[in-house]
Amino acid sequence: MIILIGGEKGGTGKTTLATTLAALRALAGRDVLLIDTDIQGSASDWAQQRGDSGARRVACVQKFGKGLQAEVLDLAGRYQDIVIDAGGRDSVELRAALVVAGRAYIPVQPSQFDLWTLDRMDGLVGAAQGFNPGLEARMVLCRASTHPSVGDRRDATALMADFPHLALSPAAIHDRAAYRKAAREGLCVEELRPKDAKAAEETLALYQEAFRE
Structure with missing residues (x-):
């Protein structure tokens, strides 16, 4: 499975x-590769920190440019x-990844500035589905x-009707300090249980949604 x-x-x-x-995929015993296409290299830094921590290794490589599509397909034959x-x-890497991914997840914060970007992402996804109809x-x-009184999910649900190529994930990630703590240590929050x-x-x-059969 290729997840973007x-x-x-x-x-x-x-x-x-x-x-x-x-x-989480590595903890499940799968041979997983993390591809970092961001020049900031945050995912690569996390993978390095994880290796130093002694946690189960996650292989990570940086890839950039127009050849990303072919490289991902080649690597898909080597990793599960x-x-x-x-x-x-909106980058060459993002567009190339949309053409080869099976599933794409677009994280959005509950703010109008973030939600405005969904119109452009809906267009990119629609164009990619012309080449990758299974996306x-x-x-x-x-x-x-x-806070239970804040209607972030209600507002997002109402908004999604405007985007024919996007759906709303049933999962939601809340603003919790545990995520920052895990990132600093090269971990995921699953590895901070039972506290978090x-x-x-x-x-x-x-995870269960993204890797469902």
Whole structure:
């Protein structure tokens, strides 16, 4: 399975989701590769930190440019699963990844500035589906409020009707300190149990959805 985590807006939690999914897949005993296409290299830094921590290794490589599509397809023959972390912009790498991915997740924070980018992402996904008709694309709400009275998910659900090529993931990632702690240590929140069980449960829900048969 090739999973893409990407979008046009930076700072939405893409690397957190990509590293989390890759770590959970490795913990499940799968041979997974994390591909970092962001020049900032945050996913690569996380993988290096993870290797130093002694946690189960996650292989990570950086790939850029127009050849990404062919390289991903080649690597897919060597690994059981691939998770791609695409940078927060409309890039050659993002467009190439959309053409080869089986599923794409677009992290969006519950703010109008983030939600405005969905119109452009819907267009990119629609264009990619012309070449990759099996592509499934979902928006996943990230850094949502943990306060029950805040209607982040309700507002996102109402908005999705405007985007024919995108669906709303049933999983949601809330604004929790556990994610920052895990990232610093090269871990995923699942590895912080039992203390950070709420964060672990919501990432496990996303993992089960992304890698469903």
